[in-house]
Amino acid sequence: MASSQQIEKFVIKTPCSSANIGPGFDVIGLALSMYLELHVTIDRSKTTSDKPLNCRITYEGQGEEDISLDPEVNLITRVALYVLRCNDQRSFPVETHVHIKNPIPLGRGLGSSGAAVVAGVQLGKEVGGLHDLTPERLFDYCLMIERHPDNVGAALFGGFVGTYLKPLTPEETARTEIPLSEVLPAPAGGVDTGVKPPSPPHGIGHHIKFPWAPEIKAVAIIPEFEVPTAKAREVLPAEYPRADVTFNLQRIALLPVALGQSPPDPELINLAMQDKLHQPYRQVLIPGLTKIVESMTPATQPGLLGVCLSGAGPTILALATENFETIAQKIIEEFKSNNIVCRWELLEPADGTTVTRA
């Protein structure tokens, strides 16, 4: 039997996130208080393992029926393997058990994939003993996989963040544009192909934390259908009218200031949360979206500050100081008139990813 010294245990906790917050398309992210947890156990008394890549996965929560338990296929362990292989380790330590607890609904605009990527990168660091990987370096790894920085930035660093990418040299840019299939290769049926994946260039992404007024809470109205992010990006145009870009620039200049001021100014926040670059185009995938963002205002709903699409949707995020249930029910009713069933959650800004050792 393994002694307690041979059993290593830790928990990785990563928040869900809401990206964009209206005008901040691919820039702004907000970490929120619903957490993906990885409960990891490494039994170092074992010298061999019959598990693929020495890793056993168990899973509970959202996506329980669909998420793969094969470490070569599961997004979290695949990402951890990417980090390990960039650092000359081919598999998990003998023998690793990862129990995944996931309350974050998949494909709803609450950053489930961003949380999975961040937790996976952190898992690679922890099981590989890669102590030199700073949070900033982990961000580089995340950006090789999820290529917009807003969700992963919020999930890794926590709070209300602005994220931006550094200009890279042409060679570095080419490395960040390597097809995802080469970064996370297709499963090889348990056979180690021995190929070393492309390591991320250094300092791809950066973030800055914005203040958040303590009175402001986030009501997430979550429809029961999924909108894959890839599909929600396909409906966006390649080019925009100059007036629409200016409209968003004016609002993005207001948003971080407006949401940091205490007490909050509802008129200013409502104005600052408007968007013309992604929400109008996503209406085709989310019936009722335009009506909801146009009709829900602080003037008609006491306590409401502003409404936007959460990430790529279909979740709606309403920022408010009170009357949370009334606001949620109003949006649920609007979706109901389009035959869409929703549930809602009251969430608060959250800290970033943590690792706790037993």
Ligand SMILES: Nc1ncnc2c1ncn2[C@@H]1O[C@H](COP(=O)(O)OP(=O)(O)OP(=O)(O)O)[C@@H](O)[C@H]1O
């Ligand atoms: N805990 C998890 N374990 C394994 N795979 C996951 C997990 N969470 C998410 N995924 C993968 O990510 C996919 C959802 O990603 P997608 O980018 O479409 O939506 P989202 O991240 O929930 O929304 P958004 O990016 O708009 O906030 C799932 O279908 C699944 O393949």
Ligand SMILES: N[C@@H](CCO)C(=O)O
């Ligand atoms: N900024 C991204 C977030 C979703 O992952 C989008 O709106 O497509």
